[in-house]
Amino acid sequence: MRRLAVALLVVLACGLCHALTFSNAYLSPRNRERARRDSTQFIILHTTEGEAKPSLRKLSKNGEAHYCVDRNGKVYRIVDRSRVAYHCGVSMWRGRRNLDDVSIGIEVVGYHDRALTAKQYAALRDLILELQQIYGIKDANVMPHAQVAYGTPNRWHPRSHRGRKRCGMGYATPSVRNLLGLKERWLSDPDVKARRLVVGDDYLAQVLYAKNGDKLLPYKLPGAAGAKPAEVATGPRTYVIQKGQTAWDIARDAYNAASTTYIFPSGTSLTGDKIKNWEVLVAGTKVILGDADAAGSPLQTLAKGAHPRNLIGEAVYSPNTWYIRPTGGSIQGSKLNAKTLAAMPPGTQILVGYARGGPVTSQRLPSQICPTQWDAPDTFYLIPGKTLQPSGDIDMRRVPPGTLVFYRN
Ligand SMILES: [Zn+2]
Structure with missing residues (x-):
């Protein structure tokens, strides 16, 4: 029974x-x-x-x-x-x-x-x-x-x-x-x-x-009148930049990702992480969005002659904005004034919407500094004397003392 x-x-x-x-x-x-x-x-x-x-x-x-x-x-x-x-x-x-x-x-x-x-x-x-x-x-x-x-x-x-x-x-x-x-x-x-x-x-x-x-929606649902099997087709998509459109209009925050490829009308191509000047993308440039549901890198790098305001707008003085000099060392946005901001050297790395934790010591490991985000792909490590590295590039068994951890907040 x-x-x-x-x-x-x-x-x-x-x-x-x-x-x-x-x-x-x-x-x-x-x-x-x-x-x-x-x-x-x-x-x-x-x-x-x-x-x-x-x-x-x-x-x-x-x-x-x-x-x-x-x-x-x-x-x-x-x-x-x-x-x-x-x-x-x-x-x-x-x-x-x-x-x-x-x-x-x-x-x-x-x-x-x-x-x-x-x-x-x-x-x-x-x-x-x-x-x-x-x-x-x-x-x-x-x-x-x-x-x-x-x-x-x-x-x-x-x-x-x-x-x-x-x-x-x-x-x-x-x-x-x-x-x-x-x-x-x-x-x-x-x-x-x-x-x-x-x-x-x-x-x-x-x-x-x-x-x-x-x-x-640019597609019809399966079973709907007029739906074509081709609408669930596979493979990367190519878009063409129209007059007045920017790279962001097409690729959103993946505009500067290594997985996004730009093919210029001249035939040469560059991936998003290699492009420095975003103002010159002309109409007719093809954009291929690579695989992966991923944002572009949250890390921005100051180009020669550029002002941080061009990169991050009103976030320049935010306490959640961090500037990392090419020689190492980090400064919080809220500690800057107009003069020190304009004097940021080219190559400065900028993170918006981040908190800084640390330093790492033998008693205080990254997993204790930020328990839920220490190994997140958009968490960065600043090893003394170096520039920022994503968590994926760090050997977590050997994080040098003095290393700072930057995580989203
Ligand atoms: Zn998603």
């Missing part, structure tokens, strides 16, 4: 979870060293902006998501759902920053401007429902990455702005939410309303909040 009851339970349970197949093939080696989250308030949905294999490898290597949904609906576990994964980057919602500390991140193999497969929508729907039930997350707080990411001031935006990237923007629209079984959604941006941020991407704001945002 008992055996029968157990068998019945198994059948019932599988009836609920039939669509979800989990794989641990890409479980992150970072998993065990990650802090556990105290609270889970959001589910953040992403598009990998790259194909399955390279995306899964990168997500796993850096521990950048909790789950990844492949085109066939298969769900890969990357980081244990109770631990912190680095998927949001610079982010804010209702004044709360660093949403990685309070959210679960789901990557879906695909692109923000192409439809996902029917199997992906179905698997995502089941996965979201299961996580909502475990953590008590309401529908409105299941949001696309684009909705919570924000950009710090850059050469095109003097203020912090919503619209750093368009990752997963379609997840906010009524038609996609319907496919995902989500009812409520946010009807306006609370951080723009409270003037913590300005709108940096009008089109994105329309997709996220307009009643007919789904009509503005």
Whole structure:
């Protein structure tokens, strides 16, 4: 009798979870060293902006998501759902920053401007429902990455702005939410309303909040009238800069990333990290966005003859802005005046939206200085006498005493 009851339970349970197949093939080696989250308030949905294999490898290597949904609906576990994964980057919602500390991140193999497969929508729907039930997350707080990411001031935006990237923007629209079984959604941006941020991407704001945002999507959903299989096509996308457009309009914050390639009308090409002068990008320049749902480097370098204000706008005097001289040594923005600011030498590295921790001693390791971000890909280390290096380039077993740690705040 008992055996029968157990068998019945198994059948019932599988009836609920039939669509979800989990794989641990890409479980992150970072998993065990990650802090556990105290609270889970959001589910953040992403598009990998790259194909399955390279995306899964990168997500796993850096521990950048909790789950990844492949085109066939298969769900890969990357980081244990109770631990912190680095998927949001610079982010804010209702004044709360660093949403990685309070959210679960789901990557879906695909692109923000192409439809996902029917199997992906179905698997995502089941996965979201299961996580909502475990953590008590309401529908409105299941949001696309684009909705919570924000950009710090850059050469095109003097203020912090919503619209750093368009990752997963379609997840906010009524038609996609319907496919995902989500009812409520946010009807306006609370951080723009409270003037913590300005709108940096009008089109994105329309997709996220307009009643007919789904009509503005550049694709049709699978099964919709007129949908073409080509709309879930693969491979990197090429865009052409139109007159009056900037590199930021095309690549957003990945404009200066090594994964973004520019092909000039002359035929020569450069990657984003090699371009110094952004004012001369002419119409007709082709832009190839590489794989990876990644922001460009938050690290900016002062070119010869440039003023920091051209790079980071109103953030020049912020206490969260740090200047690292080419000879080493760091200065906080709030410690500068007009004269010392203008005298910053070329080659100075600049970080916006960061806190400084340390120094590292034999008693005080990086993991004690910033427990949740010490190995985040956008955490930087300043070893005495050197310039900033990303955490991934540092041998964590041998961090010299006196090293300072710069982490997002
Ligand atoms: Zn994303």
